[in-house]
Amino acid sequence: MVDLVKVRREDIRWQVLLTLNNARPIGAYEELVLSVIRATYPDATPLELRRELDYLADRKLVDLRKEPSGRWFSDLTRYGTDIAEYTIDCDPGIARPAKYWA
Numbered sequence: 001m002v003d004l005v006k007v008r009r010e011d012i013r014w015q016v017l018l019t020l021n022n023a024r025p026i027g028a029y030e031e032l033v034l035s036v037i038r039a040t041y042p043d044a045t046p047l048e049l050r051r052e053l054d055y056l057a058d059r060k061l062v063d064l065r066k067e068p069s070g071r072w073f074s075d076l077t078r079y080g081t082d083i084a085e086y087t088i089d090c091d092p093g094i095a096r097p098a099k100y101w102a
Contacts, residue, residue, distance in 0.1 A: 027073055
């Protein structure tokens with residue numbers, strides 16, 4: 001049986017990496033990233049996004065800046081860029097599609 005919650009969580013992580021890769025070299029506030037996630041998951045919440053950003057930060061794929069105003073700003077690390085660009089292998093936990101074009 002497919003665990004739809006797990007599939008959603010891992011897909012959101014991949015979409016965050018792709019969004020931040022497209023936002024390079026500046027990075028992006030959480031509102032921008034959430035708007036991209038909501039294109040696929042209209043019911044996505046800010047808390048859900050923050051949970052996945054925190055996960056990616058723990059894996060050293062994303063740098064997070066939690067501002068005093070309450071907003072979160074994120075940017076890819078070198079490893080996050082390598083994952084998004086298929087330069088290195090991707091460990092489980094992120095729904096990166098298999099590379100089919102090489």
